[in-house]
Amino acid sequence: MSKQTTANAVIYLRVSTKEQAHKGGEAEGYSIPAQRTACKRKAESLGAHVVDEFVDAGESAKTSARPQLQAMLKRLAEGDIQYVIVHKVDRLARNRFDDVTINALIIENGAQLVSVSENIDETPSGNLMHGIMSSIAEFYSKNLANEVIKGMQQKIRSGGTAYMAPIGYLNLTQTIDGRVIKTVVVDSKRAPLIRWAYEMYATGEYGLNALTDMLEAKGFTNRPGLGKPEQPIRTNQLHRILQNRYYIGKLTWKGVEYEGNHPRLVDEQLFNKVQAMLRSRANSSERSYRTTHYLKGSLICGHCYSKITYAVSSNQRGVKYPYFFCIGRHEKRTECDFPYIAPELIEKEINKHYAKHNPLHKKDMPELKRQLLIDLEVYAKQGHKESVKLDKRIKRLQAERYRWADKAMAGTIPDDIAREKQTSLTKQLNQAQSEMGKYRIKIKKIRPTFERVCDLAMNLGKVYLKGGGAIRRIINQTFYEGFEISLANREVVTIPQSTTMLEALRTAEITHANSLSHALQKEEKRRDVFGVYSVIDNSRVPTVVIPRRIELRLPG
Numbered sequence: 434m435s436k437q438t439t440a441n442a443v444i445y446l447r448v449s450t451k452e453q454a455h456k457g458g459e460a461e462g463y464s465i466p467a468q469r470t471a472c473k474r475k476a477e478s479l480g481a482h483v484v485d486e487f488v489d490a491g492e493s494a495k496t497s498a499r500p501q502l503q504a505m506l507k508r509l510a511e512g513d514i515q516y517v518i519v520h521k522v523d524r525l526a527r528n529r530f531d532d533v534t535i536n537a538l539i540i541e542n543g544a545q546l547v548s549v550s551e552n553i554d555e556t557p558s559g560n561l562m563h564g565i566m567s568s569i570a571e572f573y574s575k576n577l578a579n580e581v582i583k584g585m586q587q588k589i590r591s592g593g594t595a596y597m598a599p600i601g602y603l604n605l606t607q608t609i610d611g612r613v614i615k616t617v618v619v620d621s622k623r624a625p626l627i628r629w630a631y632e633m634y635a636t637g638e639y640g641l642n643a644l645t646d647m648l649e650a651k652g653f654t655n656r657p658g659l660g661k662p663e664q665p666i667r668t669n670q671l672h673r674i675l676q677n678r679y680y681i682g683k684l685t686w687k688g689v690e691y692e693g694n695h696p697r698l699v700d701e702q703l704f705n706k707v708q709a710m711l712r713s714r715a716n717s718s719e720r721s722y723r724t725t726h727y728l729k730g731s732l733i734c735g736h737c738y739s740k741i742t743y744a745v746s747s748n749q750r751g752v753k754y755p756y757f758f759c760i761g762r763h764e765k766r767t768e769c770d771f772p773y774i775a776p777e778l779i780e781k782e783i784n785k786h787y788a789k790h791n792p793l794h795k796k797d798m799p800e801l802k803r804q805l806l807i808d809l810e811v812y813a814k815q816g817h818k819e820s821v822k823l824d825k826r827i828k829r830l831q832a833e834r835y836r837w838a839d840k841a842m843a844g845t846i847p848d849d850i851a852r853e854k855q856t857s858l859t860k861q862l863n864q865a866q867s868e869m870g871k872y873r874i875k876i877k878k879i880r881p882t883f884e885r886v887c888d889l890a891m892n893l894g895k896v897y898l899k900g901g902g903a904i905r906r907i908i909n910q911t912f913y914e915g916f917e918i919s920l921a922n923r924e925v926v927t928i929p930q931s932t933t934m935l936e937a938l939r940t941a942e943i944t945h946a947n948s949l950s951h952a953l954q955k956e957e958k959r960r961d962v963f964g965v966y967s968v969i970d971n972s973r974v975p976t977v978v979i980p981r982r983i984e985l986r987l988p989g
Contacts, residue, residue, distance in 0.1 A: 442481035442516035442547075444472040445505055447489040447524045465490065468520040471549045479547065481516050506535070509542040521550045592684070592694035599679050600656055600666075601627040601698055617695045624698055626653045627674060631699045634675060635706045636910065637730030641668045641675075652861040662850075665857050675707050709740050709760065726755070726776060727902035728783070728916075731909045734759040735919025735928065737769035743776070757918075774918075774925065782927045783909075783916060787894040792912040792931075802887045809883065823869045830862045 446468045465488060476483050485508055487501040502525075508514065517539050519525050525546075526532040539546050546553065598604055598617045601624045607614045630648060633639050639647070649665040657663045666674075674680075680698040684691040710730070725743070732741035739761030747753050757774045761767035837854050840846045889896050897908050909916075917928040 440479065440481040440515040441484045441513055442476045442479070442518055443485040443487065443505060443508060443514055444469065444476070444483055444518045445487050445489075445502065445525060446472070446520070447499070447501075468524070471520055472518045475518050475547060475549045476516065479516060481518075483518075484514070502535075506538055509539060509544055512543055514542070514544045516547050517544050518547045518549065520548070522548050522553070592692055594684065594693065594695055598695065599677055600674065601680065602695065603656075619696050619698070620656075623653060623656075626651055627680065628698055630671065631675065631680075631703055631707055634710060635703055637710060638906070641671055645671050649857060650860040650864040652864070654857075662854070664853075672711075675711060678704070680704065712760070712764070726757075727906040728757075728776070728779065728909070731906070731913065731915050732757065732779065733915045733917045733930070734761060734769060734771050735917045735926070736771050737761040737767035738917075739767060739769065741771075741918060771918075772920070778925050779918060779927070782925045784898060786916075786927060786929060787897040789894075791892065791894040792908070793890050793893060798887060798891045805883070805887070806880075809880075820869060823865055827862065827865050827869065830858055830865060834858045834862070 446465050448464045469486070473483055485505075487505040487508075489499045489501040505517070509517070522532070526535055536546055593615075594604070594617045601620055602617050603620050605616050605618050607616070626648060629651075630644055630653075633647070634641075634644055645666065645668045648671070653666065654663040655666055655670070678685065679693070679695075681701050681704045682693050682695065682697040684693040729743045730740075733739075734741050737759065739759050741757050741759055743755065743757055745753050745755045755776050757776060757779060759767075759769050759771035762769040762771055834855055837846075837851050837858070840851060893908055893912070897905055900908075912932055914930040914932050917930060919926050919928075
């Protein structure tokens with residue numbers, strides 16, 4: 434075997450963050466190429482041939498558990514390497530323990546550590562320089578971490594967001610007068626859907642799984658990242674979104690909460706309602722999708738004013754029995770003594786209420802009906818604008834589906850990813866086309882249904898008693914904030930709490946605006962609307978929108 438005449442070298446390159454690794458549009462960024470050039474030049478000066486290169490892109494030197502570092506140490510074990518070349522000692526390690534351990538392994542395998550930027554070698558002075566530079570690297574790393582933490586803490590205290598804002602927001606970096614300003618702005622694409630998710634979950638009609646599917650159909654995705662495409666969120670991600678206090682303007686740092694300067698997406702009342710719903714479903718003996726009742730979400734404890742929820746339990750013989758119970762008592766948050774109550778007892782009392790009282794007064798309906806017919810015309814004009822927007826969205830979704838098909842065909846992306854993306858786009862397209870169908874309905878076709886809705890509204894009490902659970906839930910949640918339930922002499926007592934809309938309709942003196950154009954102007958300015966919900970198709974979708982041009986004059 435001929436004797437080796439040229440020394441062999443390996444070079445080790447590292448940058449700390451993924452951003453550095455992909456900086457400037459190059460796969461490796463500016464720092465890696467610069468390190469490589471300097472290390473190869475050093476190898477030439479040593480008369481060595483670079484046989485291998487190891488790159489840890491976006492890896493911290495706080496730990497030695499870096500994939501390419503470990504691969505390099507394994508390569509040294511082959512025994513044919515004379516030099517390990519790095520740009521600086523801190524590329525290899527930033528604490529003295531790791532530095533000593535790694536250097537010992539290099540020497541043990543017959544190689545020598547060489548730094549391009551520092552004068553280190555096997556001499557006593559070289560070893561001294563190596564120890565000094567290693568200590569400096571460790572000090573720099575620890576001091577930098579402390580300074581970064583101090584800066585983040587100060588920013589949090591002043592209401593700024595010192596970390597990646599959650600989905601629904603965007604981290605914005607601007608340079609103003611030479612200063613880098615980092616702020617958080619609302620993501621106009623995702624924020625409205627997050628608000629919608631809170632509102633829908635608070636109704637108690639949707640579980641997390643159903644709501645996740647509905648969000649996907651509406652085109653809600655996570656934010657794309659470096660090498661990470663947009664994808665629909667999962668159920669556990671939605672659960673975290675619904676619990677994140679950042680959306681009500683709060684910042685949390687090491688367990689301490691601060692007031693943030695960022696815009697709120699939901700108000701605290703809605704947020705708290707969602708948290709109560711999440712807790713009630715988590716604490717039920719069976720999950721909410723298996724234990725549903727049309728009165729769930731509409732009952733309030735008259736003793737401690739906590740929510741009353743519904744559950745189904747089984748006895749030792751496997752016989753299931755349903756009941757309503759007070760969450761305040763169940764969670765021991767109050768000293769409430771509200772007992773477990775069979776559903777039929779509460780159902781009976783609420784049925785009595787509807788048998789005696791109609792939510793809407795019949796005498797007000799003719800005028801209200803006439804006004805609503807005018808508003809249908811307003812709705813039709815607005816629907817035309819919305820249909821134009823939807824048409825553009827449908828064309829964009831169709832084009833995007835074709836692009837993903839072309840990518841799969843060209844082999845630029847895996848087939849399974851293309852199928853997943855197309856499935857998601859198809860759901861969005863179906864949703865958009867369904868919405869477009871609503872706007873294409875002519876007023877003449879709506880009018881007969883509308884007439885029947887108004888007739889039913891004048892007899893809501895009878896509709897409630899004859900309707901099924903879905904219809905009863907809609908009527909309850911449309912016209913009442915809830916029913917306060919208490920016990921008096923072992924009898925169930927119900928006190929209905931009307932919604933603002935119902936009280937306004939009951940007591941309003943309805944007057945005309947001067948003209949339809951005036952109505953449209955007021956609507957654009959005020960955007961304050963009431964929804965009249967259909968009791969025919971079991972839908973929570975507003976069938977009619979009443980702008981504030983119907984002026985409501987309350988007594989006093």
